[in-house]
Amino acid sequence: MPNLLKRYATPFVTGLFVVSLISGIALFFHTGPGALHPVHEWLSMVLILPFVLHLWRNWRAFSTYFPRAPMAIALCVSAVATLAFFVPAGGETTRGGPPQFAFAETVVGNGTPASVAPVLGLSVDDVTARLQKAGFTDVAAEKPLGAIANASGRSTADVLRALSGSPAAEGANR
Structure with a gap:
């Protein structure tokens, strides 16, 4: 069974990522049917399992990125970009959501x-x-x-x- 999971981890990561990519772009531009939001949310949650399996299968190669600067830079830039969305613009308090x-x-x-x-x-x-x-x-x-x-x-x-x-x-x- 683990061999079967390992064999399908990367294809599922790819397939679910493509769905998340397309639905995310449609949500960003406020187009498409109303079902896109739950599709994006739920399938992104489903994506977690194949992602973890993909990491598990490729851990040895993946772990070689950690001692190098590109991984540290990428993680820092990602964290700062994420935090930027939590800082209110112009000192105003904003509320997310619809x-x-x-x-x-x-x-x-x-x-x-x-x-x-x-x-x-x-x-x-x-x-x-x-x-x-x-x-x-x-x-x-x-x-x-x-x-x-x-x-x-x-x-x-x-x-x-x-x-x-x-x-x-x-x-x-x-």
């Missing part, structure tokens, strides 16, 4: 009950009542929703739940 989440985070963080009520098709009193019912304190029509969440020791996701009328918001008092 743009609709970032939009909702911005609206909730900066919006007030008075400004979001028309968007939700509610009155200001309905918005403040939902927030109070969900256990938020210091609720005021002109106070930013992010500040209301912070004053209550809650997150902006909790504000979204309360305003969406989500069942999870009911009894979410803390």
